[in-house]
Amino acid sequence: MSESLNRLLADLHAQRVATWEPATLQVNVDQRQRLVDEARTEDFVKVGDTLELFTLLKVEGGSLSRDELLAKGPAVLIFFRFAGCPACNIALPYYERQLYPQLHALGVPLVAVSPQVPERLVEIKTRHHLKLQVASDPDNQLGRRLGILYSFDDASRKAALAKGNSIGETTGTGTWELPQPTVVIIARDATVAFADVSPDWLVRTEADPIIRAVEQLLGQAPVQIAI
Template identity: 55%
Template sequence: MSETKSLNQTLAEFQANRAKTMDPSALKINVQQRQLLIDTADRSGFVKAGDKVDAFTLKEVGGAELSLRQLLATGPLVLVFFRFEGCPACNIALSYYNTHLAAAVKELGATLVAVSPQVPERLVGIKERHDLDFLVATDFGNDLARKFGILYSYDEPSRQAALAKGTPIGDVTGTGTWELPMPATIVIDQTSTARFADVSPDWLVRTEPDNVIEALRLIGERAAA
């Protein structure tokens, strides 16, 4: 029986295969944008374990309002920030979480929510495509991502490439801006305290499920002590 590939192994293989067929100029822009984010991200501003999380409200793609209070009513909360519905790496990551994380989160009494700034009517496709067994919700105006310090904007080459294709990201997401969240996973306990926070400036690097599961188990042990 073959060993299951990690999420980041899966993403690395995806990028290696895409690089063989992708237009070299487009590949260069993609690689340089990711490297710029790695080099310049203000990590001191990222949400961190121990931070108190202020009240917020998201909108689930089915229309329901999701407040922090509601989401924490029955147990801890896992927030997974992703860029947008058509992002290839995001599709890989959320599908992987559906297979390798969603059930464990439920078993540990927690709630999993995938979060993007994209408007609900455009975001629903990713949930339906992968039959995701967890909530998918909109962070309008990137309000929560901004509080968590995880936003970035397209650099100039990326903007010009998007404009040349007629697909500025603000039109794709429905936000009208060039801002997107960096991939991030935040685990929040029922005291509204972040107990685990992992932010990746490189959107081809994501949080592995085992790290989330371990964070939830520690929360459970702390509550039982």
């Protein structure tokens, strides 16, 4: 059985249940449940959508445009919250292990995207020695167009401020907005070939369906990579 990202995230939640103060845990659980209950799924990016031109900022410096990403074929974007997000520090190394080798073998770019400013976002790439690309979505411009943004609720804002910081200070964006975990596969013609949005940031897309969708898009047989 291949490694499961959602099992790793469930383990994170179980650890919090065992170690966090109940009131603190409840704020986290309530925010995630509210996002699920109030999700505007009709606004989420969907298969068949066409993505207009966009530009991301690479954490190492320089930019990455839509057309550069699609120069040789499809590309995969994984939206995550910010470099210090505990769940993101589980998810990105997982994608590095379970997704990057297969996509690299197929010549398909894999880019992890967050609104956090590049100089702060770079730490998640260096911390885990990621080969996959990490890039900033300036001012959440692409995330907003994809309909995947959310804002902290009042209880979560108060909890963050009680710790001495707002998420806008952490990300450098100055706002309380973050993207919901999302995977988008963009075909070479800039249409969306696969889209999966999770309002609950402790539930995320496994690697296998992404690989299958890319292989189907390319019309290729599965690629076997030794991990």
